[in-house]
Amino acid sequence: MSAPRRILVYGVYGAGKSTLAQRLAGHLGLPWYPVDDLLWQPGWVEVPVAQQRSRIEEICRRDRWILDGAYHGWRDVPLARADLVVGLDYPRWCSFWRLLRRTARRLVTGEEICNGNRESLGSVFSADSILVWHVGAFGRARRRMRAWQSDPSAPPVLLFSSPAALDAWLTDLPPWPARADGRRASGE
Structure with missing residues (x-):
């Protein structure tokens, strides 16, 4: 498989x-577009779905990108252009534990998530809590x-059932783009 240039995580x-x-993005030299930055305005105001779709379409028209998610109103857009989908298919307990740990850290540190938005106790214990979303999603x-x-018309999908399996794949993944002399190529 040649190195992918358009990746959906x-x-x-x-x-x-x-x-x-x-x-x-760092390893392959591809631009990463954090989806949360494209979907949420300050104050956790959701960008209208039509505008989300327009933003994603603009990114996906490019030759090189990484997106870290795909949602209901525009999931088809990156799937139609991706060279590779990397699926984190971890057990529920693993992903929920990671989410819980991350949420607690963000509450303590006040870490910004996107566009000035932060986790709060109110958001964590609300009906719209990311913890509740995890359970439903x-x-x-x-x-x-x-x-x-399993869809032959879809881009190749690599599913990882554990963080260790993902780490092993990343360890074996050569930097890209690489030249015949082993050095990284520059530019696009």
Whole structure:
């Protein structure tokens, strides 16, 4: 397989999509577009779906990109252009534990998530809590990744069932783009 130039990282909330997208961007020299930055305005105001779709379409028209998620109103856009889907298909306990740990850290540190937005106790204990979203979305995300993997018309899908399996793949992944002399190529 030649090195992918358009990668969709997919998984349930808390699986590590953004962390992986950032690592892949550095390793492969591809631009990463954090989906949360495109979907949320300050004050956790959701960007209208039509505008989300327009933003994603503009990114996906480019030759090189990494996206760390794909949502209902525009999931078809990156799937139609991706060279590779990397699916984080971890067990529920693993992704939920990661989400819980990340949420607690963000509450303590006040870390900004996107566009000035931060976790708060109110958001964590609300009906719209990301923890609640995880519980509802886990099965759907898993079924979706597995369906993509078995669909011959979909881009190639690599599913990782554990962080250790993902780390092993990343360890073996050569930097790209590389030249015949082994040095990294520059530019686009």
